[in-house]
Amino acid sequence: KFPLAINVVRGKFDEVEGPDGHGVEKADVNIVDGDLPDTIRDESKQGEVSHFQALATAVSGTVGLGNIAGVALAIAIGGPGATFWMIVCGLISMSTKFVECTLGVKYRDVDENGTVYGGPMYYLSRGLKERGFTNLGKVLAVVFAVLCVGASFGGGNAVQSNQAAEQLASMMGLQGGSTGFIIGVILAIIVGIVIIGGIKRIASVTEKIVPFMAVIYAIACLAVIFANFSYIDDAFVLIFKGAFTPEAGLGGLFGVLIVGFRRAVFSNEAGAGSAAIAHSAVKTKYPASEGIVALLEPFIDTVVICTMTALVIIFYNSGGVFEYGGDGAGNVIVNGASLGGVTLTSLAFESVLPWFPYVLTLAVVLFAISTMISWSYYGLQSWKYLFGRSRTADLTYKLLFIAFVIIGASASMGAVFAFSDAMILALVFPNMLGLMFLFPSVRDELSKYLDAIKALKK
Known part of the structure; x- marks a missing residue:
């Protein structure tokens, strides 16, 4: 579906979003027992941002320092x-x-x-209720919201x-x-100015920042x-040999695998569900259309950008630990972690x-700002789920978020990364x-959207 995702982002199939839908069944209204009457509407026609803006917002939340600092730490600890x-x-x-972004659109709520x-x-509370697991859905939804605020x-x-x-x-x-x-205070002021405007302002900022910084970095x-x-052949030999035959044996193999997966999940957040929050704001009546767009996120973030960063660090060969032109044996950059993630990449x-x-x-600054403003939206949505949608709840969260910008800038790297890893990992379970x-709901939504595209092509 990769070419299809590109076409959806560039608007090739926007006609299927028209009022007639080309004779294809329209998406169902998500009415769940307990919904307030004034919030029940045809949510399939609602939304606040375009496909590209939703993608840019979600990518800005993932393409960040995980690609720069996280990859450096992965290689420093686990080797190539x-x-x-x-x-x-x-x-x-x-x-x-x-899957998660399709569900995010399908079960979203739209106020008056x-x-x-x-x-x-x-989608945890509403979707599981549809399948007869009301209490489980409520518990998982609350647990996720609490963890998402922490993340x-x-x-x-x-x-x-x-x-x-x-x-x-370091630079100055x-x-x-x-x-x-x-x-931290300077960053907090910049972030605060942006997040006050909500998702529309966040999307308008990220759709400009993300392409610019991604192209420059690439x-x-x-x-x-x-x-x-x-040295490109040597680099890939180091990568593949280090992945399957690390010197530490079986324990080392699992260690390298865990480090790689942990840093990848921290970078692209797949399974954590955070991106579904941004994608749920898209203007579409076909939930699967946004799920297809979301396919691009991990590819851009991890397969492309993280891989390029890794090659740069392996070429650098900190301390001469990698044997280029030799037997391809790769060692861990023992002193890499002490340099700090961004410093090693720099x-x-x-x-x-x-x-x-x-x-x-x-x-780094643009990556950091774009990621922070995207995650402020994720956290705010979770906060409002827990404490209501009042202005007081909105302001309280934003003030706390701005305070953590300053706290993070003043804290040690090790403590910050340990807390962050724990929060992102915990999100995955619920x-x-x-x-x-x-999953069966996702399959049905995909069939609807593909049928709509087929009808459009006739």
């Missing part, structure tokens, strides 16, 4: 072999994204003002401000206990890769492009349990 398992996880994640509320909280403060916020502050301080030669705090990666092209780029740390600093029960 971790790259292979990141790619495998990225490919598997494409189907997971499709046209504001969309969606995500795992809603928004951690991986979606503190990690981003922490690594952005580290790179800014700043030292002192107040450096992180000052940078060009820089390609420059380093082509400069070291004679040194790798600087080895070929002396001026690139300045560009990387800009990329979400994946729900996906297993609701």
Whole structure:
């Protein structure tokens, strides 16, 4: 479905969204016992953002410092072999994204003002109720919402401000206990200005930032890769050999696999359900159309960008631990973790492009800001699910989120990453349990959309 996803994003099949639907059955209205009468409407025609804006918002939440700092840490801890398992996880994640984002649109709620509320909280509670698991759905929805709020403060916020502050301080030669705090305050002001405007402003910002920063970063990666092209075969030998035959034996194999999967999941968030919140705001009456668009996320994030970052770091060969032109044996960069994720990546780029740390600093800051503003929306949706949709609840969450920008910039990297990993991993359990029960609904929605496209082509 990859070419189909590209065509949906560029609007080739927008005609199927018309009032007639080309004779294809329209999506059902999601009416669940307990809904307020004034919120029940034909949600299939509702939405706040376009396919591209929803994709940009979701990608900005995933294409971030996990691609820069996370990949560096994966290789520093697990060696080049971790790259292979990141790619495998990225490919598997494409189907997971499709399922959760289709469900996000199918079971979303729309209030009387046209504001969309969606995500795992809603498909867990509503979807499982349809299948006779009312209490289980309620419990899983609440658990997910609580964990998502925590993840928004951690991986979606503190990690981003922490690594952005580290790179800014390193580039400008700043030292002192107040450096992180000052940078955190500046970032908090920028993020605060954007998130006040809600999903429409977030989408309008991310659709401009994401393509720009992704292209700049990709060009820089390609420059380093082509400069070291004679080592490309050695690099892939290191990756494949390290993935299956690490020196530590079977324990090392599972260690590398776990490191690769953990960093990939932290980067693309597949299975965590977070992206379904952004995709649920799309303007469409066919839930599967947005699920197909969501397929692009893990591919862009993990298969493309993470792989290019990994090659850059392997070429850099910190401390000369990788044996190029030899037997392909690859070791762990023992001192890599002590350098810090972004710093290691920066040194790798600087080895070929002396001026690139300045560009990387800009990329890191843009990655961090875009990820934070996207995750603020994820967390806010979960917060409102728990505490209601009042202005007080809205303001309370946003103030807490802004405070964590400052806290993250001032904290140590190890503590921030440990908390973030725990939150992202915990999100997977209630979400994946729900996906297993609701998969038949996704199959039905896909058939509806494909039938609509076939009718359009006739």
